[in-house]
Amino acid sequence: MQFIEESAGTQREEFAEKESLWSQMVEIVKFSGPAVGLWICGPLMSLIDTAVIGQVSSIELAALAFTGANNAEIIAAANTYVQIRGLAWPAVLIGWVAQSARSTPVVAGYMMIEALIKKGYNGFAISIPSPEELLQIFMLAAPVFVTMMSKVAFYSLLVYFATSMGTQTVAAHQVMIQLYCMCAVWGEPLSQTAQSFMPELIYGANQSLAKARTLLKSLVIIGALSGLILGSIGTSVPWLFPKLFSSDPEVIQEMHKVLIPYFLALCVTPSTHSLEGTLLAGRDLKFISMSMSGIFCLGTLLLLLLSRSGYGLTGCWFTLVAFQWTRFSIALWRLTLPNGILYSEETTRYQLGKLKTV
Structure with missing residues (x-):
């Protein structure tokens, strides 16, 4: 009888926790949902440009990327594009x-x-601001800058390596990377949510590491569901409706070659934003900047190796898969450490002391 009562009590607690988790997920969606509109404006306009230009010519579509020795024919179109942008x-x-x-x-x-x-x-x-305050601002801003530049530099390298593969390949990469950016930014509000609510729970007046871990669980679950949905929709568009962007059979063929790595890279991106947003909220800036720099260097080496081995555009996109999943794995490992910011109160006290100094 006692065993039955204890089991029933445990089930009630689990149900209450699930109900609370579900309510929290609903609140997160309500909070982060409207912010999506702010993020998709830029990628949406770029995607519209890509679709319109792709209907005209594959050469002009490829001209939206860098140029290389193997696609010198796009230089004239690229020059025209730059002049038009300059006039604007x-x-x-x-x-x-x-x-x-x-x-x-x-x-x-x-x-x-x-x-x-x-x-x-x-x-x-x-x-x-005093010199000491400027130094503190620099100590906070520099790691974030390094993290952002590492991501931007890696995406630029993808385009750079694609330019050595011919005009149709560059055109296909332009379509796929614009679709990827359009879908990937949907995870940014999850990072903003973590940065908005995590500090109060990690080292604020209402500190509760248990609630912080529950919030992270909600964010990761939402990120995983969003990634699967966005990945499915984002993959279906170039697979079923490739002529929205280009009618060139060679461009379409190159687009279809990277659908699998495109899905694998995209489905993990929202969850990665949630984890990295939590690291930023916990002011684990040194780790996130150093890890991102290391991932960038390793990704560059892998990209160089696969490109020289003749894997083409598929190799570039599988390098992106490795880049994204490594970011996710390292951030998850860091946040689940027993002495990490979500488990050790000593660490959070140290962070709180640093923030009071700032």
Whole structure:
């Protein structure tokens, strides 16, 4: 009888935890969902450019990437594209000036200052940072900068290596990388969610590492589901409707060659954003910058090896798979360490002391 009661109690606790986890996941979706619109605007416009230009010519489609010795025929088209973009700069500058002259940013800035005042901060205080404060800002910003530049540099290297494979291959890579960017940014709001709510749970006034671990579990589950959905949809478009981007059979053939690595790289991306956002929230900046630099170096070596071995565009995309899954594995390993930021209170006290100093 006692055993039955204990089992029932355990089941009730598990059910309550699942119910709480589900409620938390719903709240995360409500919080992060609207932010998706801010992230997809840029990639969506680039994808529209790619689709429109791809209907005209494969050469002009390839001209949106770097150029190389094996595709010198796209230089003229690339030059025309650059000139057109150059002519658009005056309009871009006028738009920036007009945006800065509007009252909306002023009102938004005032509302943010008022929110800070309600939380006990002096939002109107202006002071010149001391050398020590500038050093602390640099110590926080430098690792984040290294992390971002490592990712940008790796994606640029993918395009650079693709330029040595011919015009049709470059055109196919342009389509696939734009589709990838369009789908990958859907995971960015999960990183923002982690950076918004994790600090309070890790080293804030309402510190609770158990709740932080539950929040991370919710984020990873949402990321995994999002990755599978985005990967399935993102793979179906170039597989079933490749002529939306190009009618060239060779370009379509090259696109279909990388569908498997495209799916594998994309399905893990949202979860990776959740994990790395948690590392940023926990101020584990040195680790994330060093690990990203190391992954970048190893990815570059693998990319060079596969390219020289004649694996073509497929080799480039499988290198991206290795890059993404390595980021996911290392971040997950770091966050599940017994002495990590989500398990050791001594670590969080140390982080809290550093933040108070800042």
